[in-house]
Amino acid sequence: MTIITRFAPSPTGQLHIGGARTALFNYLYSKNQKGKFLLRIENTDKERSKKEYEIQIVDSLKWLGINFDEKIIYQSDNIKEHKSVVDELLKKNLAYKCYCTNEELETKREEYKKKNINYLYDGKCRNLKEEKNIPFVLRFKVEKDKKILLRDGVQGDVEIDTNTIEDFVLIRSDGSPTYNLSASVDDHLMNVSHVIRGDDHKINAIKQILIFKYMNWKIPKYFHIPLIHSEDGKKLSKRDNASTTEDYKKIGILPIALRNYLLRLGWSYKDKEIFNNEESIKLFNLKNIGKSPSKLDFERIKSLNEYYIKNLDENILIENLNTYLDIYFKEIKKDDKDIIYKNISILKNK
Numbered sequence: 001m002t003i004i005t006r007f008a009p010s011p012t013g014q015l016h017i018g019g020a021r022t023a024l025f026n027y028l029y030s031k032n033q034k035g036k037f038l039l040r041i042e043n044t045d046k047e048r049s050k051k052e053y054e055i056q057i058v059d060s061l062k063w064l065g066i067n068f069d070e071k072i073i074y075q076s077d078n079i080k081e082h083k084s085v086v087d088e089l090l091k092k093n094l095a096y097k098c099y100c101t102n103e104e105l106e107t108k109r110e111e112y113k114k115k116n117i118n119y120l121y122d123g124k125c126r127n128l129k130e131e132k133n134i135p136f137v138l139r140f141k142v143e144k145d146k147k148i149l150l151r152d153g154v155q156g157d158v159e160i161d162t163n164t165i166e167d168f169v170l171i172r173s174d175g176s177p178t179y180n181l182s183a184s185v186d187d188h189l190m191n192v193s194h195v196i197r198g199d200d201h202k203i204n205a206i207k208q209i210l211i212f213k214y215m216n217w218k219i220p221k222y223f224h225i226p227l228i229h230s231e232d233g234k235k236l237s238k239r240d241n242a243s244t245t246e247d248y249k250k251i252g253i254l255p256i257a258l259r260n261y262l263l264r265l266g267w268s269y270k271d272k273e274i275f276n277n278e279e280s281i282k283l284f285n286l287k288n289i290g291k292s293p294s295k296l297d298f299e300r301i302k303s304l305n306e307y308y309i310k311n312l313d314e315n316i317l318i319e320n321l322n323t324y325l326d327i328y329f330k331e332i333k334k335d336d337k338d339i340i341y342k343n344i345s346i347l348k349n350k
């Protein structure tokens, strides 16, 4: 079996360091297994997806030396396939039209909230016989009273009662496919063997497994990596100023230092701290991914950066510095640059 992994960012913002770590783990695992690493841009949310973010994400991956195989796959190119899967589900009576309006659902959600009950769609339209001539969404008909097993390679086996999963939406009322539908269909079309991604997608995995199961497709192996928390233990947010790869790039962190840092964030190999690219490919495995969230450690990234500044081949260091100055110090004169480069052996130790 060929190992195929993928990184599937939505181009709705700059590459987050959690995303960069996910991409790195997917890349390293596929290379370790002599498989393929694919990049899929999940751009079906037309309003929030921006070309500039896609470019930033691709550039950041390149900057970090995370190279993908083949051409970029755009989720929006597969919309026809996403919809045809729903046609099949409809034929098998595994999907149905739901005419409930947003207002109606919102009122119910509020009622549940007041009673302190977890809201799930109540299945009002599940067994409707007649068609109506008003807008509708298409929902997956989740089979009741079943247990679904998520074999998570990081967290272990989790058994979920299908009565706790609502009939989730597959196609919105404007005809657009939802993330769970598109992601499962694309993972199937791309023959993805291993889905390695953030912990926040664990609940989605159950819905995606349901689609795989009822379409009789081979279910990929899932690995949900615990999220990265900020230094004070909270969920990392954009306001932390250390949440995107750009935040690190602009303060002069070398890509090799950031990559090494991300590798050790939630993964370990004995007590080895520094890995060059070949070593990281050779030694990476999925079984050493930790089960608990990792915490950002800014001192650690700075000390790794210092290590690489002092130890990198000077020509490579100058190349990195030159790129950095060209982006962030455009007005610097060539003569001044040359003075810095000439004295790099002394300067790098400061």
Ligand code: GLU
Residues within 6 Å of the ligand: 007, 008, 009, 010, 042, 183, 196, 197, 201
């Ligand atoms: N577009 C989703 C995200 O960026 C992808 C999740 C997945 O890997 O399935 O979170």
